[in-house]
Amino acid sequence: MDFALDDEQALLVATLRRWSEKQLRAWAAEADRAAAAPAQLWKSAGELGLMVDAVPEAAGGLLDGDYSHLARALRGYELGRGCAAMAALVESNVEPALAVARWGSAAARDSLFSALGAGRLAGFAHDFYERLAVTADARGGLAVSGRLGPLPGLAAASHVLVSARAGERPVVFLLAVPAGRAAPATPSGWRAAAWGSLALERFEVAPEMVLGGAAVEEILAWYRVSLAARGLGVAAAAIEYAAAYAEDRIQFGQPIGRFQSLARMRDSNQTAIAAARAYVLQAAWEIDRGAAGAADTASRARDLAAEVVSRATIEAVQIHGGYGFVNDFPVEKLMRDARAFEVLGGNEAFARVLAQTTSSRGGA
Amino acid sequence: MDIMHGDPMFGAAHQMMHALAEKEIRPIAEKHDREESMPWDLMKKVRAFGLGQSAMLEARRIAGDEDAEGEKKPSRGGRLAVVGVEELAWGCAGIALAIGGSSLAAAPVGRIGNEEQKQVFKAALKGEDEKGRVKVAAMALSEPQTGSDISSLATTARKDGNHWVLRGHKQWITNGHSASVYVVWAQTDPSLGRAGVRGFIVERGTPGLIPGRKETKLGIRASETAQVHFEDCRVHQDMMLGGPGPSEGLGDTKKMLDSTRPAVGAQAVGIARAAFEYLLERVRGGTLRGTPLGGHQHVAFALAEMEMEIHASRLLVHRAAWMADHRMDNVSFASMSKAHAARTAQLVTTRAMALLGEEALEPGHPVEKWYRDAKIYDIFEGTGQIQRRIIAKNLTGVNAI
Numbered sequence: 001m002d003f004a005l006d007d008e009q010a011l012l013v014a015t016l017r018r019w020s021e022k023q024l025r026a027w028a029a030e031a032d033r034a035a036a037a038p039a040q041l042w043k044s045a046g047e048l049g050l051m052v053d054a055v056p057e058a059a060g061g062l063l064d065g066d067y068s069h070l071a072r073a074l075r076g077y078e079l080g081r082g083c084a085a086m087a088a089l090v091e092s093n094v095e096p097a098l099a100v101a102r103w104g105s106a107a108a109r110d111s112l113f114s115a116l117g118a119g120r121l122a123g124f125a126h127d128f129y130e131r132l133a134v135t136a137d138a139r140g141g142l143a144v145s146g147r148l149g150p151l152p153g154l155a156a157a158s159h160v161l162v163s164a165r166a167g168e169r170p171v172v173f174l175l176a177v178p179a180g181r182a183a184p185a186t187p188s189g190w191r192a193a194a195w196g197s198l199a200l201e202r203f204e205v206a207p208e209m210v211l212g213g214a215a216v217e218e219i220l221a222w223y224r225v226s227l228a229a230r231g232l233g234v235a236a237a238a239i240e241y242a243a244a245y246a247e248d249r250i251q252f253g254q255p256i257g258r259f260q261s262l263a264r265m266r267d268s269n270q271t272a273i274a275a276a277r278a279y280v281l282q283a284a285w286e287i288d289r290g291a292a293g294a295a296d297t298a299s300r301a302r303d304l305a306a307e308v309v310s311r312a313t314i315e316a317v318q319i320h321g322g323y324g325f326v327n328d329f330p331v332e333k334l335m336r337d338a339r340a341f342e343v344l345g346g347n348e349a350f351a352r353v354l355a356q357t358t359s360s361r362g363g364a
Numbered sequence: 365m366d367i368m369h370g371d372p373m374f375g376a377a378h379q380m381m382h383a384l385a386e387k388e389i390r391p392i393a394e395k396h397d398r399e400e401s402m403p404w405d406l407m408k409k410v411r412a413f414g415l416g417q418s419a420m421l422e423a424r425r426i427a428g429d430e431d432a433e434g435e436k437k438p439s440r441g442g443r444l445a446v447v448g449v450e451e452l453a454w455g456c457a458g459i460a461l462a463i464g465g466s467s468l469a470a471a472p473v474g475r476i477g478n479e480e481q482k483q484v485f486k487a488a489l490k491g492e493d494e495k496g497r498v499k500v501a502a503m504a505l506s507e508p509q510t511g512s513d514i515s516s517l518a519t520t521a522r523k524d525g526n527h528w529v530l531r532g533h534k535q536w537i538t539n540g541h542s543a544s545v546y547v548v549w550a551q552t553d554p555s556l557g558r559a560g561v562r563g564f565i566v567e568r569g570t571p572g573l574i575p576g577r578k579e580t581k582l583g584i585r586a587s588e589t590a591q592v593h594f595e596d597c598r599v600h601q602d603m604m605l606g607g608p609g610p611s612e613g614l615g616d617t618k619k620m621l622d623s624t625r626p627a628v629g630a631q632a633v634g635i636a637r638a639a640f641e642y643l644l645e646r647v648r649g650g651t652l653r654g655t656p657l658g659g660h661q662h663v664a665f666a667l668a669e670m671e672m673e674i675h676a677s678r679l680l681v682h683r684a685a686w687m688a689d690h691r692m693d694n695v696s697f698a699s700m701s702k703a704h705a706a707r708t709a710q711l712v713t714t715r716a717m718a719l720l721g722e723e724a725l726e727p728g729h730p731v732e733k734w735y736r737d738a739k740i741y742d743i744f745e746g747t748g749q750i751q752r753r754i755i756a757k758n759l760t761g762v763n764a765i
Contacts, residue, residue, distance in 0.1 A: 129721050130652065150725055187725045188732050195725075251513040252765070259765055261749050310714060317582070317739055321511045321747060322536045325582050325740055326589070332582040335739065339732065343721045350719070353662045358653060 012071055016078035024082025031192035032333050037086050050090050052116055054097035059113035067098055069222060073229040073284035080233020084337035085192035087230045092153040095124035096161040099219050100174055103211040108174050112159050120158040124223055125151050127164040128346025134166040140207035142173055148198040155184040155196030163216050172214035173205045189336040221287055221298035223345060228280045228305035231341035232273055235309040238316035238334045239269045245320050262319055269312045276308045303349050306342040313338040374447050381448040385455025393456035394728045396586035403459050403586055407498045410463055442685035446630035453634030457737040458586030460631060465538045465587060469501035469547040472563050476606045481565055488545035488567050502543035504534040504592050512750050515558040521550040526601050530594040540590030541575045544568045563605035572597030583736035625698040625745060626684040629705035632741040633678050636712040639734045640670045643716040663719060670712045677705040696758040703751035709738035
């Protein structure tokens with residue numbers, strides 16, 4: 001067992017930490033206000049090779065060999081420390097790219113990779129609450145009705161990888177977003193993440209866009225680890241800001257961080273973040289090794305991380321007091337940003353309960 | 365109602381306020397949250413039928429002083445206030461604060477102001493301001509360096525002839541940008557410590573009174589919060605609350621907080637109930653994996669937990685208000701009611717969002733708004749930490765740090 005980062009990982013962390021602190025944090029407040037990421041994000045992320053790192057080299061991307069989910073988790077944490085919304089955009093292409101490369105038809109690969117190569121965006125949606133009605137036709141295609149989203153990136157996306165249920169059967173398909181059909185939306189959190197929703201009325205998905213044999217749980221594991229890592233980055237940023245504030249802010253003749261209740265609040269959050277981060281990295285490591293329990297570890301890690309980021313951001317605002325409630329300080333944004341980590345793709349605690357009480361395997 | 369509210373008056377107040385919240389407040393809540401604007405039209409409308417018409421009356425009610433029949437008879441004002449504001453906050457906490465925000469300033473005037481000061485304050489709130497809006501008042505106490513520790517104010521009042529000259533900056537002031545009259549707290553004599561802090565009535569337009577920028581906030585966005593600056597602002601000595609002699613000064617303010625805290629807790633209960641009811645509706649109508657949502661323990665027990673916490677919070681709020689009405693020492697119960705309700709509002713809104721799933725990320729979703737609104741209840745009017753200090757000191761006699 002070795003907990004040390006190798007040289008490549010250490011370089012990745014150092015590079016992204018610098019980028020995240022210098023760029024993402026500098027852009028975050030204005031991007032939040034304007035509900036749009038700055039144009040420099042795409043250029044800058046592109047230069048770092050972040051947008052097509054999961055696209056195979058042969059298809060115009062940067063992926064040579066196996067994708068490292070451990071590297072992605074390390075990166076997600078750093079991006080989350082910068083800005084949740086921009087982190088979501090930067091991470092958005094990974095699930096569609098990996099799933100389509102692995103299970104997609106030649107047509108699906110062409111469609112997605114040519115778009116990503118041209119600088120377009122893709123996203124992933126898991127229909128946990130069964131809001132989509134999906135029926136299979138005789139040719140192996142699908143008809144999809146319902147509303148997809150709101151989903152980060154959808155307003156700017158050319159493709160969405162969708163995980164849903166056709167009756168009892170899980171299905172995964174690549175949906176090419178008809179130009180101009182996604183309705184932009186601006187929720188309260190991740191405001192700069194180009195949210196959108198798409199109304200579908202018996203929308204036809206061609207057979208070659210259905211990813212036959214795709215392992216939903218595996219895709220979800222990638223997604224959960226990424227969400228968890230980014231969420232913990234947000235949690236870490238919140239507590240970093242709160243700790244700094246608590247040292248500066250004097251009330252009753254001493255820095256408020258010296259009051260035991262606030263010291264403990266900061267301290268237990270730091271413990272929770274460190275523990276959850278280690279668990280998320282373990283999940284990513286298991287995925288990379290193809291370990292049998294990897295999907296389950298990923299789900300547990302996300303369950304834990306969602307709780308940690310929720311509590312950390314709420315308590316970071318609490319430590320800031322009245323300043324935490326106004327947008328002069330960054331933590332009120334982080335409290336808004338925290339929610340999506342808990343609910344995107346379904347509530348993880350609920351998902352775990354369902355998995356353990358309805359499957360014959362009994363989970364774990 | 366419950367055991368403490370057999371009086372039909374409480375039921376009538378509840379009904380009236382609920383109707384107002386449902387018909388007038390709910391429909392405009394999303395808009396004012398999104399625009400971060402005060403509901404001036406509604407404020408005018410509710411003033412026309414008596415609500416908030418005289419912030420002074422409100423203050424006396426909260427202070428428990430309104431009964432003409434004599435001091436022995438218990439007041440009903442505290443309980444009326446908590447029953448009413450729970451409903452208003454159920455509609456929208458920000459709008460409830462916009463409607464009731466002036467009472468923060470009216471409370472000290474009603475309690476320690478003399479007749480002349482009360483007349484000046486009342487007159488300053490009559491009619492409409494230059495923009496045709498209802499006139500509002502602001503209580504200016506908190507400062508950039510003075511949040512929880514209200515005895516260390518940096519704003520000073522220096523005596524100059526018949527006037528006091530105010531200098532300093534105030535922060536997080538409700539109605540701070542738009543008020544027609546301010547109650548400003550300043551240090552008149554640092555050697556007296558807390559007793560040197562006195563309140564002054566200052567009317568808008570007084571030279572040196574400079575309303576500052578409005579804050580962009582996480583929640584309660586329909587209620588205006590702003591900075592206020594005092595640059596050699598001259599106030600006549602007659603406008604010092606409590607008169608020229610020695611006064612309890614800030615001690616009065618602390619007492620005031622004991623009577624207003626249950627009403628603040630009641631607002632948090634209103635937010636929690638709103639989120640709970642929304643979730644309950646969804647659960648009643650939904651199914652998942654072929655089972656009604658309410659048939660999933662994961663969801664059903666969460667509802668049960670919320671129901672327990674909301675009722676427990678409300679009982680504490682009503683108990684603290686009942687004690688105030690009976691002129692009993694309610695310091696600890698006032699703090700417990702406020703702290704418990706704040707925690708409940710945060711728990712319920714957070715959990716409700718998690719259970720609603722992606723739906724709660726829809727722009728303008730009410731539960732997401734209530735999640736943002738709830739947070740301030742653990743911060744303003746004494747943070748959760750300050751409340752626990754008070755409760756603990758009541759138990760141990762020691763100030764815990």
